[in-house]
Amino acid sequence: MxxxxxxxxxxxxxxxxxxxxxxxxLMEGVPAFGSLIVPVEGQELNMAAYTADSAPLERFVNxxxxxxxxxxxxxxLLGACLALEDAGELESSMxxxxxxxxxxxxxxxxxxxxxxxxxxxxxxxxSPTNFSNSVHNAAAAHVAIQLKAGGPSxxxxxxxxxVCSALMTTQLWLAEGRVDKVLxxxxxxxxxxLGYCWGRFFPGGESMIDPFSLDxxxxxxxxxxxFFLLTRDEQAxxxxxxxxxxxxxxxxxxxxxxxxxxxDGHAGCSTGxxxxxxxxxxxxxxxxxxxxxxxGQAFDLAVAAMALRDGRLxxxxxxxxxxxxxxxxxxxxxxxxxxxxxxxxxxxxxxHIRVEKS
Amino acid sequence: xxxxxxxxxMLVEELNLExxxxxxxxxxxxxxxxxxxxxxxxxxxxxxxxxxxxxxEIKDMEEGRPALxxxxxxxxxxxxxxxx
Numbered sequence: 001m002x003x004x005x006x007x008x009x010x011x012x013x014x015x016x017x018x019x020x021x022x023x024x025x026l027m028e029g030v031p032a033f034g035s036l037i038v039p040v041e042g043q044e045l046n047m048a049a050y051t052a053d054s055a056p057l058e059r060f061v062n063x064x065x066x067x068x069x070x071x072x073x074x075x076x077l078l079g080a081c082l083a084l085e086d087a088g089e090l091e092s093s094m095x096x097x098x099x100x101x102x103x104x105x106x107x108x109x110x111x112x113x114x115x116x117x118x119x120x121x122x123x124x125x126x127s128p129t130n131f132s133n134s135v136h137n138a139a140a141a142h143v144a145i146q147l148k149a150g151g152p153s154x155x156x157x158x159x160x161x162x163v164c165s166a167l168m169t170t171q172l173w174l175a176e177g178r179v180d181k182v183l184x185x186x187x188x189x190x191x192x193x194l195g196y197c198w199g200r201f202f203p204g205g206e207s208m209i210d211p212f213s214l215d216x217x218x219x220x221x222x223x224x225x226x227f228f229l230l231t232r233d234e235q236a237x238x239x240x241x242x243x244x245x246x247x248x249x250x251x252x253x254x255x256x257x258x259x260x261x262x263x264d265g266h267a268g269c270s271t272g273x274x275x276x277x278x279x280x281x282x283x284x285x286x287x288x289x290x291x292x293x294x295x296g297q298a299f300d301l302a303v304a305a306m307a308l309r310d311g312r313l314x315x316x317x318x319x320x321x322x323x324x325x326x327x328x329x330x331x332x333x334x335x336x337x338x339x340x341x342x343x344x345x346x347x348x349x350x351x352h353i354r355v356e357k358s
Numbered sequence: 359x360x361x362x363x364x365x366x367x368m369l370v371e372e373l374n375l376e377x378x379x380x381x382x383x384x385x386x387x388x389x390x391x392x393x394x395x396x397x398x399x400x401x402x403x404x405x406x407x408x409x410x411x412x413x414x415e416i417k418d419m420e421e422g423r424p425a426l427x428x429x430x431x432x433x434x435x436x437x438x439x440x441x442x
Contacts, residue, residue, distance in 0.1 A: 067374035068399070125410045128402045 001244075002175045004167075005236035006228055006355070008089065010082025010185075011302050012075060013224025013290040014050025018082055022289070022299075023306060026314035030208065030288045033220065038195035047195045048207070050222035050291030054078050060085075061146055068129050069142050072107035076139035076187045077146055079225030083183060084147070087229040087237065098151030098179035099140045102166035102186040104159045104294020106136040109191040139187055151179040160269070160343060162186065163297040164246040164351035171244060174232050185227035186298030194221065209292065211263040211285040212322045214274065219265030222291015226298035228305070236358045239308035241301075242338070243354040249276050249344065253352075258282045258313075258330045260300040262343040264292035272344025279326035282335070288319050297351065300341040304355045307339060311357075362433045364411070369429075372407050373400055385430045393428070401426060408432070414439045 011018065014034060015025040025031050034051030037044050054074035057066060060081040066074060080099075084090045114130040132138060140153040152173070156166035163186050170182045202217050210218040230241070253259075255278040263273060264287040277283070290299045307313045312333045321329040338356035345351075366380035373396070387393035390401065404426060405416045414436050416422045425435035 063376050064395070067376060121410055125406055127406060129399065132399075 001171055002232055003240040003242045004171060004174065004230040005233040005240055005358070006238040006305050007181075007231055007233070007236060008083040008085070008087025008229035009238065009302050009305050010079045010084070010086055010227040011224065011299065012054070012056075012078055012082070013052050013226075013299065014222055015289050017053065017056045017078070019086060019302065019306065022302065023314065025289055026286070026303070026316065030318040036190050036192065036195040036221065038192050038199060040196065040199065045199070047199065048220050049190055049195070050220065050224070051190065052224040057081070060090075065146065068133070070107060070110045070133045070138075072110065072187060072189045073133065073139040073142040075189065075223070075225040076101060076185055076227075077143050079185050079187065079227035080143045080147060080183050083185070083227035083229045089229060094148045095150040096180040097147075097149040098170075098173050098182045099144050099149050099153035100166050100170045100173070100182055100184045101137075101140045101143070101153075101155045102162035102295050102298065103136060103139070103155060103157050103188055104162050105188050105194065106157060107134055107138060108189055108194050110134045110138075112191060112193045143183065143185075147183070149183065151182075160294050160345035161246055161349055161351050163295050163301070164244055164343070164353060167241065167244050167353060168246070170230055171241075174230065180231065182230045183227060184230050185225055186295035187225040188223055188293040188295050190221055190223040206265065208319065209265040209288040210319055211261070211265060211287050212320055214263070214270035214324070215267055217265065217267045219292035222293045222296070224290060224293070224299070226295070226302045228301070234358070237309070238305035239337075239355050239357045241353060242356050243352065245352040247350060249348050249350050252276060252278045253281070253342075255280045257338070257340050258284065258335060260304055260339055260341045261285050262296045262300055262341070263287060264296055266292060266346065269344050269346035272346060272348070272350060273342070274325055276342070276344060276350050277325065277327065281327050282330040283322060283327045284313050284316060284330045286314075286316055289316075297341055297343040297353065300343075301353055301355065304339045304341055307334060308337065308355060308357045361412070361436055362429060365429060365433060365436070368407055368411055369394070373403065383429060386428050389426055389428060389432070408436065412436050412440070
């Protein structure tokens with residue numbers, strides 16, 4: 001299969017907006033949390049969460065044009081604009097550009113709001129705009145329409161494995177020559193219903209993600225978007241995605257690589273990392289900077305792209321390093337010009353994305 | 359609140375016309391195209407909003423076309439249905 005050249009990166013989340021904000025946060029430490037208001041038994045509780053602000057979208061698209069676009073799609077559109085801007089391609093022709101989006105949850109706010117409106121007022125009073133925005137592919141459609149992307153668009157939802165699956169589709173489209181470039185992105189959003197469920201499933205209210213405390217549930221929910229402009233080119237501004245694999249956890253992986261683990265504080269998923277990674281593996285974790293969300297692996301891919309560009313892993317501080325599995329914490333200059341972003345889903349599946357310097 | 363004020367506020371808030379205030383809306387300007395700049399999806403949304411907020415149903419195109427010309431025509435339609 002062909003390699004995917006990473007030409008532009010656009011991210012937003014609890015750390016701020018843009019690769020520069022993420023980089024700054026990685027240097028300065030774990031960001032302060034936002035909050036999610038969750039109704040519980042007639043009261044409103046504030047739950048710690050990494051929330052994203054999509055207001056900077058006004059820099060790219062006028063307000064009138066985005067008035068029917070909800071928060072989920074706004075995050076996606078902003079991520080896409082940032083990736084194009086980063087690649088210097090905001091003004092380029094979008095005729096042969098495809099859009100592929102990964103999402104674990106989809107547009108949760110609009111979906112639940114639409115369902116509420118049906119319950120409250122019947123189907124005759126349900127908002128058609130809310131309905132059209134409640135489908136998972138709404139974000140890809142808004143991105144394609146606003147940016148005039150003339151290629152196909154698709155949304156892939158496979159919960160924790162969404163990023164790997166969507167990236168495989170991207171690879172296929174570029175290999176087939178269906179498009180010249182793909183705006184590949186991942187987006188997930190939080191809402192009060194999700195916060196309520198989170199509180200029921202994971203009571204305790206942790207104060208921070210402690211990624212290497214593998215047996216403790218320390219996840220804090222996050223939202224945001226991570227987008228990439230990908231091409232078939234031999235030259236890449238950041239590096240190439242050279243391998244994408246999704247499989248059942250079987251034999252342990254090689255210890256001679258550096259892994260960016262998506263350990264996001266979910267104790268149920270930690271077992272997989274223990275099974276798949278040998279004790280001496282070199283690892284880094286960045287989840288405390290953007291939170292726990294199904295498409296978190298895309299943020300690791302953004303960090304990996306940045307690391308390949310700079311030849312060194314960004315510092316990650318403010319949380320304890322690896323303990324019992326004996327993994328070695330990777331930091332500073334890269335030992336080799338490649339990294340593997342690894343995601344285990346807690347149900348015996350593992351997704352690998354290998355990125356390397358051109 | 360009078361029907362007209364309530365309707366204008368609803369247009370701004372529910373259709374997310376963030377660049378306008380209710381006072382900016384001309385009572386006689388066309389709602390679609392040149393005037394307020396609404397489109398066909400807004401028309402469907404408006405039918406739902408009028409039913410939800412005023413309890414008035416716009417049954418078909420025959421009723422909808424003249425009613426949805428301007429703020430004044432829509433106010434007249436709503437008031438006439440409510441008093442009927």
